[in-house]
Amino acid sequence: MRGEISVKWKVLSVKWMVVMLCFLMVGSTVSAEETATPEEVIAKVRAAAEFLSKAGEPGLAQFNDPKGQWAWKDTYIFVMNCGKEEMTAHINPNLVGVKLVNFLDKNGRYLGFDLCAESLKSKGGWTEYWWPKAGSTAPERKISYMLKVPEQPYQVGAGIYNPGMTLEKLNGLIK
Numbered sequence: 001m002r003g004e005i006s007v008k009w010k011v012l013s014v015k016w017m018v019v020m021l022c023f024l025m026v027g028s029t030v031s032a033e034e035t036a037t038p039e040e041v042i043a044k045v046r047a048a049a050e051f052l053s054k055a056g057e058p059g060l061a062q063f064n065d066p067k068g069q070w071a072w073k074d075t076y077i078f079v080m081n082c083g084k085e086e087m088t089a090h091i092n093p094n095l096v097g098v099k100l101v102n103f104l105d106k107n108g109r110y111l112g113f114d115l116c117a118e119s120l121k122s123k124g125g126w127t128e129y130w131w132p133k134a135g136s137t138a139p140e141r142k143i144s145y146m147l148k149v150p151e152q153p154y155q156v157g158a159g160i161y162n163p164g165m166t167l168e169k170l171n172g173l174i175k
Contacts, residue, residue: 034073038126038170041075041145041158045124048077048156049149056152063089063156064096080146080155082116088154105129106139119146119155126170133161143170 036044048070052059063070063079070077071091079089085100100112111129118125124147130139144159 036073036075036160038173045145045147045156045158049147052154053150053152060089066091075158075160077156077158081153082155083153105131115146115157119148123174126167
C-alpha cells in the first residue's frame with residue numbers, strides 16, 4: 001500500500017512539473033509591458049463567455065491564438081470544461097486537453113477544481129493560488145476570475161498577479 005501511494009505521488013509530481021514547464025513556455029507569447037486590471041479581466045471574461053455562448057465549440061480555436069483578441073497586456077482567456085475535467089483552450093497548445101487534476105499550485109491545491117467551483121456562482125468568482133509568472137520558476141500569488149458560459153459546457157477565465165487585492169474586494173467588483 002505504501003508503495004502504491006509513493007508511486008502515485010511520483011506520477012503527480014512529474015505531471016505537475018510538466019504543467020509548470022508548459023506555463024513557463026507561455027512567457028514568449030504574452031507581453032508583460034502592461035498589466036491587466038481586475039476590471040479588465042472581468043469585462044474580458046464576460047465578453048468571452050458571451051462570444052463562446054453563441055459560437056460554441058467552433059469558437060474554441062480563437063482562444064488558442066496568443067496574438068488573438070483573447071490575449072491582451074499580460075494575460076489571456078483560457079477555457080475549461082469542468083464536466084470533462086480538462087483544459088479545453090489555452091494560448092499554450094501543450095495545455096489543451098490537460099486534465100484538471102494535473103494543475104497543482106505550490107501548496108498542493110488542485111486549482112483547476114477551485115476555478116470550476118468559482119464558475120458555478122451566478123456571476124462567477126475569483127480564486128487565488130500560487131503559480132509562477134511566465135518565464136519564472138518562483139510561484140507568486142495569482143488571482144483568476146471564472147465564469148460559466150451560458151448554454152455551453154465551458155467555463156472561461158483569466159488571471160493576473162496582484163498581491164494587494166483581497167478576494168473579498170475582488171468579488172465586490174462583480175456586479
